[in-house]
Amino acid sequence: MEKTDILSLSLEELEQLLIAAGEKKFRAKQIFQWLHVKRVMNFDKMTDISVQLRQHLKENFCINGLFMQKRLESAIDNTVKYLYRLSDGNFVETVLMDYNYGKSICVSTQVGCKMGCNFCASAIAGFVRSLEPSEILMQIYETERDAGTRVSGVVLMGIGEPLDNFDNVLKFLSLLSDKNGNNLSLRHVALSTCGIVPRIYKLADMKLQLTLSVSLHSPYNDKRSEIMPVNRTYNIDELMKACRYYIDKTGRRITFEYAVIDNVNSSDKDADRLAALLRGMNCHVNLIPVNRVKERNYKTARSGVADFAKRLGQRGINATVRRTLGSDIEAACGQLRRDAGSKGGTDN
Numbered sequence: 174m175e176k177t178d179i180l181s182l183s184l185e186e187l188e189q190l191l192i193a194a195g196e197k198k199f200r201a202k203q204i205f206q207w208l209h210v211k212r213v214m215n216f217d218k219m220t221d222i223s224v225q226l227r228q229h230l231k232e233n234f235c236i237n238g239l240f241m242q243k244r245l246e247s248a249i250d251n252t253v254k255y256l257y258r259l260s261d262g263n264f265v266e267t268v269l270m271d272y273n274y275g276k277s278i279c280v281s282t283q284v285g286c287k288m289g290c291n292f293c294a295s296a297i298a299g300f301v302r303s304l305e306p307s308e309i310l311m312q313i314y315e316t317e318r319d320a321g322t323r324v325s326g327v328v329l330m331g332i333g334e335p336l337d338n339f340d341n342v343l344k345f346l347s348l349l350s351d352k353n354g355n356n357l358s359l360r361h362v363a364l365s366t367c368g369i370v371p372r373i374y375k376l377a378d379m380k381l382q383l384t385l386s387v388s389l390h391s392p393y394n395d396k397r398s399e400i401m402p403v404n405r406t407y408n409i410d411e412l413m414k415a416c417r418y419y420i421d422k423t424g425r426r427i428t429f430e431y432a433v434i435d436n437v438n439s440s441d442k443d444a445d446r447l448a449a450l451l452r453g454m455n456c457h458v459n460l461i462p463v464n465r466v467k468e469r470n471y472k473t474a475r476s477g478v479a480d481f482a483k484r485l486g487q488r489g490i491n492a493t494v495r496r497t498l499g500s501d502i503e504a505a506c507g508q509l510r511r512d513a514g515s516k517g518g519t520d521n
């Protein structure tokens with residue numbers, strides 16, 4: 174019989190399973206706290222639990238651990254990139270960022286990605302599978318253990334499309350914020366999507382307090398469809414309608430991610446159209462210089478991002494320029510995993 178992945182279970186689910194095994198309900202909370210508060214990932218070390226119950230746990234449950242394959246620390250800004258190996262031999266990346274208000278962590282939600290954005294290293298490497306809630310959570314627990322500190326913010330902006338792994342991502346969010354467990358407010362969490370419209374509606378209806386980031390990258394359908402195939406299914410009008418709905422339902426401001434690419438999306442005309450699209454919306458634009466991937470010739474001129482921010486400002490749209498962190502440790506997102514895969518790893 175396959176063992177149950179205990180770190181993916183809610184407290185209620187663990188209670189049900191223990192009650193069914195003839196145990197007392199409160200045992201579940203003890204175990205849940207060993208895992209999610211004390212971070213003890215070994216049933217034998219859960220000392221306030223009977224030997225008999227520990228034996229039952231060992232026989233019926235597993236702790237889905239991650240193994241640190243690689244760790245790269247930036248000499249410039251304290252950013253640390255981790256390559257974690259999952260229990261089935263696949264790899265994911267996690268990035269720990271040091272801001273002046275605290276540490277923030279960027280986690281992956283899938284091994285690879287199906288969305289096919291043509292400027293993204295993760296898409297170029299292809300899709301393997303979605304992550305379990307425990308595998309998303311353990312990226313945080315392992316990184317916090319390594320860094321010897323707790324993070325104050327979490328962003329779902331690593332490899333994968335979170336809304337393409339909807340149920341597991343939601344389960345992860347509820348574990349992350351569980352008052353009996355890790356207890357991080359979702360106000361400190363941002364989820365980034367390429368724009369899977371029906372899932373944005375679904376998420377809006379849940380009225381979570383997280384920040385939704387939407388990767389826009391062009392205000393024109395023809396251009397956006399060229400660089401982000403998801404736009405062929407859900408175009409900009411539909412996406413904007415869903416974003417407005419999200420803002421109405423949750424009362425939260427949306428962030429639009431925009432990678433500035435020379436000769437693709439940063440002309441005066443782009444600024445005009447983007448400003449028209451966003452005018453009056455409770456939103457914020459985050460400009461990023463495009464990370465180079467070796468398959469593409471995309472680049473951002475040194476002054477490109479600041480120029481585009483200025484253009485938007487002149488049109489009444491506030492945009493911030495995202496700091497580039499960890500520029501000395503292995504280029505764009507997705508590249509560590511891809512390199513590991515090509516060295517006899519697990520890429521298809």
Ligand code: SAH
Nearest residue numbers: 292293333334365366367388430432463464
């Ligand atoms: N799938 C989600 C989250 C993962 S990517 C999404 O699409 O939003 C996180 C962010 O990095 C997205 O805004 C994505 O468009 C951006 N990104 C991916 N590759 C990039 C690159 N080469 N340069 C700059 N930003 C990139």
